[in-house]
Amino acid sequence: MNSKQKLTLTIGIILIIAVLGYWYSQGAELFTKTQVIVDKTTELDRMLGVENKQYVDKFIFGLDYAGAISLAIAVISGILIYLFKNKRKETL
Numbered sequence: 001m002n003s004k005q006k007l008t009l010t011i012g013i014i015l016i017i018a019v020l021g022y023w024y025s026q027g028a029e030l031f032t033k034t035q036v037i038v039d040k041t042t043e044l045d046r047m048l049g050v051e052n053k054q055y056v057d058k059f060i061f062g063l064d065y066a067g068a069i070s071l072a073i074a075v076i077s078g079i080l081i082y083l084f085k086n087k088r089k090e091t092l
Contacts, residue, residue, distance in 0.1 A: 004084040012077030016070045023066035032062030 001009070035055040045052050 001081075002084065002086055005081045008077055008080045008084060012073055015073050019066050019069050019073070023061050023063060026061040029060050029062045030064075032065050033058070033060040036060065 034057065036058050037053050038056045039051075039053050041050070041052045
């Protein structure tokens, strides 16, 4: 491997680790969510036995997007590593 290939491989690995780290920091959800349930039950509602849950718009990054982005980074890195290889001509 030459220096360009090593640099491409290093950047690709760092980007994949960053994407998976961000996914893990967002809660390591399997699927991406655009809404979450929030419990807005008050003390009076609890005494009466009523539950008050509402959906709130919130984006939570899932493994489906993280996997697709990681796969795209791996494919692009592989193509660049192939393109950056040294083409040596054989002499007889």
